[in-house]
Amino acid sequence: MTKIERDDIQIISQHSNWSEKSIDKILKQQIYSTKESWQKFLKLFFISLGISFTTAGIIFFFAYNWADLHKFIKIGVIECLVVMTTLIVLFSKTSLTIKNALLTGASILVGVLFAVFGQIYQTGANAYDFFLGWTLFITLWVVISNFVPLWLVYIILINTTLVFYFQQVAYCPEIYLYTLFSVINLIFLISCLLVKKNFKGIRPPIWFTNLIALASVTLGTIGIVRGIFEHRKILTHGDYLTPIMLEIVAFTAIIYGIGIMYGLKVKSGFYLALISFSVIVSISTFIISYIDFNTIFDNASLFLALSLFVIVSVTITIITLNNLQRKWKN
Amino acid sequence: MEKLNNKKALLDRIHLSEGVDFEYNEKEILKEYQKQNENTSSLSIKILSILGGFFAALAFLGFLIIIRLNDEHIIIALGIGFIISAILLSKVYNKLSIDTFSVSFYIIGVSLFFAGFSGLHIANNTTVPLLILIALIALLITQNYILSFISVLVISGSSLGLIISNDRSDLIHLYITITTIVLTYFFLNEAKIISSSKKLCKLYNPIRIGLVISLLFGLISIGENSIMSIAQNRIWISSIVMIFLNLYLVYLIMKRIEIEALKDKILIYALTSLVLIPLLFAPFILGVIVLILISFLVNYKTGLVIGILSIVYFISRYYYDLDFTLLTKSILLFVSGIIFLLLYILTNKKLNTHEKI
Numbered sequence: 001m002t003k004i005e006r007d008d009i010q011i012i013s014q015h016s017n018w019s020e021k022s023i024d025k026i027l028k029q030q031i032y033s034t035k036e037s038w039q040k041f042l043k044l045f046f047i048s049l050g051i052s053f054t055t056a057g058i059i060f061f062f063a064y065n066w067a068d069l070h071k072f073i074k075i076g077v078i079e080c081l082v083v084m085t086t087l088i089v090l091f092s093k094t095s096l097t098i099k100n101a102l103l104t105g106a107s108i109l110v111g112v113l114f115a116v117f118g119q120i121y122q123t124g125a126n127a128y129d130f131f132l133g134w135t136l137f138i139t140l141w142v143v144i145s146n147f148v149p150l151w152l153v154y155i156i157l158i159n160t161t162l163v164f165y166f167q168q169v170a171y172c173p174e175i176y177l178y179t180l181f182s183v184i185n186l187i188f189l190i191s192c193l194l195v196k197k198n199f200k201g202i203r204p205p206i207w208f209t210n211l212i213a214l215a216s217v218t219l220g221t222i223g224i225v226r227g228i229f230e231h232r233k234i235l236t237h238g239d240y241l242t243p244i245m246l247e248i249v250a251f252t253a254i255i256y257g258i259g260i261m262y263g264l265k266v267k268s269g270f271y272l273a274l275i276s277f278s279v280i281v282s283i284s285t286f287i288i289s290y291i292d293f294n295t296i297f298d299n300a301s302l303f304l305a306l307s308l309f310v311i312v313s314v315t316i317t318i319i320t321l322n323n324l325q326r327k328w329k330n
Numbered sequence: 331m332e333k334l335n336n337k338k339a340l341l342d343r344i345h346l347s348e349g350v351d352f353e354y355n356e357k358e359i360l361k362e363y364q365k366q367n368e369n370t371s372s373l374s375i376k377i378l379s380i381l382g383g384f385f386a387a388l389a390f391l392g393f394l395i396i397i398r399l400n401d402e403h404i405i406i407a408l409g410i411g412f413i414i415s416a417i418l419l420s421k422v423y424n425k426l427s428i429d430t431f432s433v434s435f436y437i438i439g440v441s442l443f444f445a446g447f448s449g450l451h452i453a454n455n456t457t458v459p460l461l462i463l464i465a466l467i468a469l470l471i472t473q474n475y476i477l478s479f480i481s482v483l484v485i486s487g488s489s490l491g492l493i494i495s496n497d498r499s500d501l502i503h504l505y506i507t508i509t510t511i512v513l514t515y516f517f518l519n520e521a522k523i524i525s526s527s528k529k530l531c532k533l534y535n536p537i538r539i540g541l542v543i544s545l546l547f548g549l550i551s552i553g554e555n556s557i558m559s560i561a562q563n564r565i566w567i568s569s570i571v572m573i574f575l576n577l578y579l580v581y582l583i584m585k586r587i588e589i590e591a592l593k594d595k596i597l598i599y600a601l602t603s604l605v606l607i608p609l610l611f612a613p614f615i616l617g618v619i620v621l622i623l624i625s626f627l628v629n630y631k632t633g634l635v636i637g638i639l640s641i642v643y644f645i646s647r648y649y650y651d652l653d654f655t656l657l658t659k660s661i662l663l664f665v666s667g668i669i670f671l672l673l674y675i676l677t678n679k680k681l682n683t684h685e686k687i
Contacts (some may be wrong), residue, residue, distance in 0.1 A: 004340060007366070008337070009524070010342060010524055010531055010532075010534065011358055011359060011362045011363065011366070012340075012341065012344065012354065012533075013360065013524050013525055013530045013531055014362070014531050014532070015354055015355040015357075015359045016353060016354030016355065016359075017351070017352065017354070017437050018344070018348070018352065018524075018525060019525065020521050020522050020525040021521075022347075022348060022519035023524065023525050024520075024521035025524075026344075027520055027521055027628075030587075031628070031629055032627065032628050032629050033586070033626055033628075033629045035586060035587045037629075038583060038587045038626075041626055042677050043674060043677055043678060046671070046673045046674035046677060047670075047671070047674045049667075049670040050667050050668070050670035050671035050673070050674055051565055051667070051671075052667070052670065053663050053664070053666045053667030053670055054663075054664055054667030054671065055667070056615075056649070056663045056667070057660050057661070057663035057664025057665075057666075058660070058664065059660075060656050060657075060659050060663055061656075061657065061660035061661075061664070063656050063660075064655065064656035064657045064660060066657070076505075087559050097587075115340075115487035134460055158649060167559075206683060223514075231606075233393055239342060250572035265678040269372050269374055269375070270372075270374050272371075273375065273378050274374070276378075277378060277381070278413055279415065280382070284385070294628075296396060297398075298391055299396065300396040300397050303389050303390070303392040303393035303396060304390070304393045306389040306392075307386045307387075307389035307390040307392075307393060308386075309383065310382055310385050310386040310389060311383070311386035312430060313382075314378060314379060314381075314382030314383075314386070314430045315382075315427055315428075315430045315431065317378065318375055318378060318379055318425075318426055318427060318429070318430065319427045321372075321374075321375055321378075322368075322369065322370060322371075322375070322426050322427065323374065325370040326367065326368065326370055327501065329367065329370060330367075
């Protein structure tokens with residue numbers, strides 16, 4: 001027996017004399033949130049608000065940097081809080097989700113601990129080793145809890161650590177950074193998908209993998225867009241073409257190729273749409289980069305070309321996606 | 331084919347429970363399913379066609395500026411032409427593949443229409459109501475998802491524009507009140523609306539998402555001081571409406587989760603008021619709470635996700651802008667955190683005992 005969905009109700013209602021009362025009844029019975037889902041929702045709602053507000057309160061308290069408070073008390077208080085939360089997680093009988101939420105709070109407190117340490121001993125708040133320490137020390141919790149929001153915090157932390165590392169230690173040219181981080185997040189995505197495929201028990205939710213894919217492609221696109229503008233600047237200054245741009249484009253093209261192949265294989269319209277849009281943006285940027293803003297009035301045809309390109313390419317993408325999705329469905 | 335058979339079974343089931351009075355046009359219904367099957371729109375496709383349409387329109391408007399098109403009458407005529415072709419395109423074809431074109435034409439048309447009237451020095455107070463009228467006519471003629479969604483945004487955006495251009499920032503409270511009440515009515519009377527007419531039924535989904543975004547527009551305007559200067563001492567006007575709506579929603583939720591004892595009800599109302607009243611000067615947070623509760627009530631996931639993302643944003647903004655020392659803020663946050671944790675423990679206890687009974 002197939003479950004009735006909103007679409008079904010709407011379509012049937014349009015071509016029948018289905019009464020308001022019966023529709024209302026079926027909506028309430030089959031579509032709207034049930035008593036059980038409300039209970040789950042309310043619990044989650046309150047616990048996440050509770051933990052986030054309390055943690056935020058603690059962060060603000062230490063950000064206030066109370067001069068009269070002795071450093072041992074400062075560090076001691078946070079350490080006690082971390083230990084207490086962890087003990088609750090270990091020994092209480094609450095549900096797994098709640099424990100994981102508490103552990104996420106504790107992971108943030110570890111960051112506060114490092115920050116206060118940095119505050120007292122003047123090691124700086126944006127030093128990469130501060131984030132490195134934070135990342136390393138919560139790794140075990142992240143792996144054990146395997147809680148999606150905590151994984152999200154973890155990935156953001158790794159990204160932050162690496163950004164500071166490449167800026168402060170490795171002195172990586174900025175133009176490479178975006179492409180580099182696109183690749184780093186792509187590695188996360190691939191590991192996530194591999195785990196999903198090989199370990200039957202672990203199922204990272206689709207919004208999580210899509211979010212990482214979105215981050216990776218966005219960074220890749222920014223890399224190309226910036227690359228195109230820098231490259232144009234060099235050209236107008238009479239220099240010759242830099243190989244950087246070619247490297248970036250080649251790299252991104254390979255990644256996108258793999259992405260499209262994967263999207264076709266797992267029948268994900270999201271990956272295909274995302275990559276196509278990134279390509280459209282990149283090509284549009286290339287057209288825009290030819291517009292000389294000093295003699296803008298001679299560039300009308302470029303604007304027209306851009307407009308036509310966007311509308312036609314988006315339409316072709318949509319038609320292709322639609323055909324694919326139809327094929328996948330049947 | 332199997333899917334269509336499932337749908338037939340579904341129809342039979344409804345027929346059975348509805349009795350002999352239930353009449354339906356099976357051929358039309360199956361045709362509709364066929365059409366839906368041919369145009370499998372997903373969220374990414376919708377976003378793609380809106381973004382694509384928007385950028386193409388922008389580039390085309392740039393082109394028109396560069397070729398120095400400055401005869402207002404031609405601009406207005408062109409604008410009307412674009413609007414009509416957008417509506418006709420979506421009315422005649424109503425296909426996914428044509429959406430980007432109609433979106434683009436619609437945006438170009440509306441912009442040209444507005445630019446032309448401004449060029450003729452006609453006051454915004456005449457032009458903007460005309461735009462609203464155009465959007466309403468569009469809604470009446472075509473029930474295409476994306477075009478209807480944009481029409482709703484044109485209506486709400488124009489209303490906001492009218493408030494800003496007349497410098498009557500107090501009217502934002504009226505805007506927010508109307509949007510929230512319409513949204514609540516729309517969400518809670520789903521059965522009534524979709525059974526009332528075929529057109530309204532088709533418009534239900536696009537108007538619903540349009541209303542959510544329109545409400546966000548209003549809440550952002552009242553939350554961000556840079557958009558319009560709102561008298562801070564009268565900011566509670568919107569809050570009053572929101573608090574009552576929230577309490578009404580709590581009443582509906584209690585009915586849903588079958589809380590009947592008077593003692594429990596009073597306790598819940600008291601606690602809800604305790605959470606809501608301190609937010610009297612933050613109507614934007616109250617508004618998002620309405621959105622979250624009502625979206626969850628009718629199980630509308632997009633609304634819920636938008637609500638949760640915006641509440642994170644609005645709460646952070648609120649505490650960031652508060653004019654207190656970090657220490658006071660920290661105490662405020664900590665105390666609210668503890669209250670929420672207590673609420674959690676309370677719901678846990680209450681709901682579990684109810685389960686046992």
